[in-house]
Amino acid sequence: MAAALLLRGLRLAASRTRPAFPASASSTTPYVSPLLRRLYSSAAVSAAASPSLGPGGALDPSRIRNVAVIAHVDHGKTTLMDRLLRQCGADIPHERAMDSISLERERGITIASKVTSITWKDNELNMVDTPGHADFGGEVERVVGMVEGAVLVVDAGEGPLAQTKFVLSKALKYGLRPILLLNKVDRPSVSEETCNEVESLVFDLFANLGATETQLDFPVLYASAKEGWSSLTFTKSPPDNAKNMSTLLDSILQHVPSPKADIEAPFQMLVSMMERDFYLGRILTGRVRSGIIRVGDKVHGLRSTDDGVQKLEDGKIVKLMKKKGTSMVTVEAAGAGDIISMAGLATPAIGHTVANSDILTALPTIELDPPTISMTFGVNDSPLAGRIGTHLTGAKIGNRLMAEAETNLAINVLPGPLSESYEVQGRGELQLGILIENMRREGFELSVSPPRVMYKTERGERLEPIEEVTVEVDEEHVGFVMETLTHRKGEVMDMGPVPGTTGRTRIFLTCPSRGLVGFKGIFNSFTRGTGFMHRAFQSYAKYRGQLGNVRKGVLVSVGKGLITSHALMSLEARGILFVSPGMEAYEGMIVGEHSRDSDLDINPVRTKELTNIRAPGKDENVRLSPPRLMSLEEAIGYVAADELIEVTPKVIRLRKKYLDATKRKMMKNKPMV
Numbered sequence: 001m002a003a004a005l006l007l008r009g010l011r012l013a014a015s016r017t018r019p020a021f022p023a024s025a026s027s028t029t030p031y032v033s034p035l036l037r038r039l040y041s042s043a044a045v046s047a048a049a050s051p052s053l054g055p056g057g058a059l060d061p062s063r064i065r066n067v068a069v070i071a072h073v074d075h076g077k078t079t080l081m082d083r084l085l086r087q088c089g090a091d092i093p094h095e096r097a098m099d100s101i102s103l104e105r106e107r108g109i110t111i112a113s114k115v116t117s118i119t120w121k122d123n124e125l126n127m128v129d130t131p132g133h134a135d136f137g138g139e140v141e142r143v144v145g146m147v148e149g150a151v152l153v154v155d156a157g158e159g160p161l162a163q164t165k166f167v168l169s170k171a172l173k174y175g176l177r178p179i180l181l182l183n184k185v186d187r188p189s190v191s192e193e194t195c196n197e198v199e200s201l202v203f204d205l206f207a208n209l210g211a212t213e214t215q216l217d218f219p220v221l222y223a224s225a226k227e228g229w230s231s232l233t234f235t236k237s238p239p240d241n242a243k244n245m246s247t248l249l250d251s252i253l254q255h256v257p258s259p260k261a262d263i264e265a266p267f268q269m270l271v272s273m274m275e276r277d278f279y280l281g282r283i284l285t286g287r288v289r290s291g292i293i294r295v296g297d298k299v300h301g302l303r304s305t306d307d308g309v310q311k312l313e314d315g316k317i318v319k320l321m322k323k324k325g326t327s328m329v330t331v332e333a334a335g336a337g338d339i340i341s342m343a344g345l346a347t348p349a350i351g352h353t354v355a356n357s358d359i360l361t362a363l364p365t366i367e368l369d370p371p372t373i374s375m376t377f378g379v380n381d382s383p384l385a386g387r388i389g390t391h392l393t394g395a396k397i398g399n400r401l402m403a404e405a406e407t408n409l410a411i412n413v414l415p416g417p418l419s420e421s422y423e424v425q426g427r428g429e430l431q432l433g434i435l436i437e438n439m440r441r442e443g444f445e446l447s448v449s450p451p452r453v454m455y456k457t458e459r460g461e462r463l464e465p466i467e468e469v470t471v472e473v474d475e476e477h478v479g480f481v482m483e484t485l486t487h488r489k490g491e492v493m494d495m496g497p498v499p500g501t502t503g504r505t506r507i508f509l510t511c512p513s514r515g516l517v518g519f520k521g522i523f524n525s526f527t528r529g530t531g532f533m534h535r536a537f538q539s540y541a542k543y544r545g546q547l548g549n550v551r552k553g554v555l556v557s558v559g560k561g562l563i564t565s566h567a568l569m570s571l572e573a574r575g576i577l578f579v580s581p582g583m584e585a586y587e588g589m590i591v592g593e594h595s596r597d598s599d600l601d602i603n604p605v606r607t608k609e610l611t612n613i614r615a616p617g618k619d620e621n622v623r624l625s626p627p628r629l630m631s632l633e634e635a636i637g638y639v640a641a642d643e644l645i646e647v648t649p650k651v652i653r654l655r656k657k658y659l660d661a662t663k664r665k666m667m668k669n670k671p672m673v
Contacts, residue, residue, distance in 0.1 A: 058335025071153035073132035135428035138410025149256030162536035189500030261336030267291030301348030389445030394420025487548030488515030518637025555592035588659030
């Protein structure tokens with residue numbers, strides 16, 4: 001440790017004497033023929049010539065760099081990738097070009113890892129963009145084994161947060177030596193002292209995670225991904241000729257080692273990503289561990305089992321592809337150390353091995369952290385089922401969930417407690433909410449149970465998943481956060497003012513996963529969008545006991561038909577309504593939140609009684625408050641254990657598990673076994 005500190009001190013002293021922006025050899029762009037531009041379409045055209053091919057038509061491994069970009073959510077990974085692509089000549093159709101999924105663009109988050117390659121100074125850089133949200137940590141775990149280096153992006157104003165610790169621990173576990181990039185240094189609140197403080201916090205994080213002395217001597221760069229520049233020393237506004245990403249790209253070439261690969265050995269590749277194409281079938285993506293693969297080669301799929309290695313399928317490579325910039329281009333061959341996509345096999349999935357027909361040894365599989373939360377997916381059996389969706393049966397729901405589990409190893413699908421139901425296990429409510437939203441948009445109708453935490457039992461003691469929570473709020477909201485999370489068994493670890501701000505407080509807590517279910521919606525509502533909350537799985541720990549009262553009772557419909565304004569007028573005083581006049585209701589449907597802790601049965605379809613007596617004057621005008629319309633994520637966090645979410649392509653409804661009021665009372669009074 002002392003040696004590492006001495007090395008860092010010498011390096012920091014040297015960095016103050018060297019120029020901030022060394023002249024780049026790539027300042028002039030060579031001529032690129034029209035034929036090459038047509039061949040690669042909108043793919044990345046390097047500022048330098050493409051890397052020369054080695055023997056067998058594959059890239060020389062010494063000219064390959066495999067790098068993952070890792071960070072906490074909203075610290076600037078995807079924007080950084082955009083700037084790197086532009087720096088190397090790629091045609092970027094829009095901002096956040098790597099976010100190719102519609103939900104990613106809508107929500108502004110990265111959900112799935114993606115690989116692209118750029119060419120810099122006659123070297124091929126395979127860049128992996130990873131998610132920053134804790135619920136999608138499985139995406140980080142399954143791709144970090146493909147790379148030899150990582151760029152750790154940290155917001156220079158916020159410093160390392162919960163997910164920073166998670167992604168860094170995975171990188172250190174695989175022996176990577178990350179490059180620290182302090183992003184957003186152009187902000188007015190960021191100073192050189194702030195950056196030094198953040199760098200010290202990151203160094204402490206490295207040390208606490210058990211980094212080696214080599215890993216502790218990490219290089220540090222400063223950048224503004226939004227403005228598109230990076231620097232070896234702190235600056236707010238570099239010269240115009242230095243406003244580019246050359247410094248970061250040169251640092252990757254200098255500090256990230258080329259892959260240790262044997263081109264002469266037989267071909268082997270571990271599948272790390274998988275997607276489906278309507279014409280090509282399964283497209284398998286992974287890093288070639290050894291050998292060379294060409295179009296037309298005979299290969300087979302292997303997987304490790306408890307009984308040994310099992311052969312899955314024999315096949316032939318029909319197409320080899322590589323992501324260049326934002327486009328997929330075809331290649332004729334690929335060699336060891338490169339990241340490649342292939343088509344031709346229908347059975348292998350993520351974690352399986354694709355190898356030469358002579359090889360009968362499977363590569364080590366990917367190790368993922370266990371899921372911490374589960375939900376039950378079943379057939380929608382409400383009275384309004386089947387009116388909108390096209391995929392209604394349990395078989396179709398099961399096939400869709402099994403297909404999801406093949407492409408996302410962080411999700412497990414098991415048979416449910418009832419017929420045509422499935423237990424889906426994942427990392428968090430956001431991850432499962434994204435799955436439900438995708439199914440809803442595909443035309444599925446289904447019923448979903450509230451999330452349940454997955455407990456463990458060790459030595460007769462009940463353990464539950466505990467998460468690290470970082471909250472940043474205005475001072476006026478600190479009391480609310482402390483009180484609410486205390487009811488949810490949260491424990492404060494540290495708190496203090498946010499550096500560079502006035503009137504802002506940052507709180508570090510640990511809280512059970514079950515206590516955080518539904519809290520994000522309440523938090524955003526109370527702070528009016530001014531608060532930030534981040535969470536990441538920490539470990540399993542001793543069960544902390546029953547939660548306090550975290551929700552009021554609900555208003556349950558006992559009538560069936562169209563909801564009337566006459567009925568809602570008298571029900572507004574009972575609580576907050578979730579419905580409006582003209583909507584359809586059925587017995588057992590939840591139409592509002594009760595003002596008290598108990599549930600209340602009501603009739604929202606009651607009509608005004610007509611008489612044969614004409615009343616003088618006009619009928620009273622009915623004025624109702626706007627209803628509280630829930631999104632899917634809010635509904636997942638709101639429902640209780642005896643309730644379900646009815647998901648259709650157009651409508652999200654809440655309902656009781658047992659629609660009949662008499663049966664609900666009977667099940668409530670039934671003694672627990």
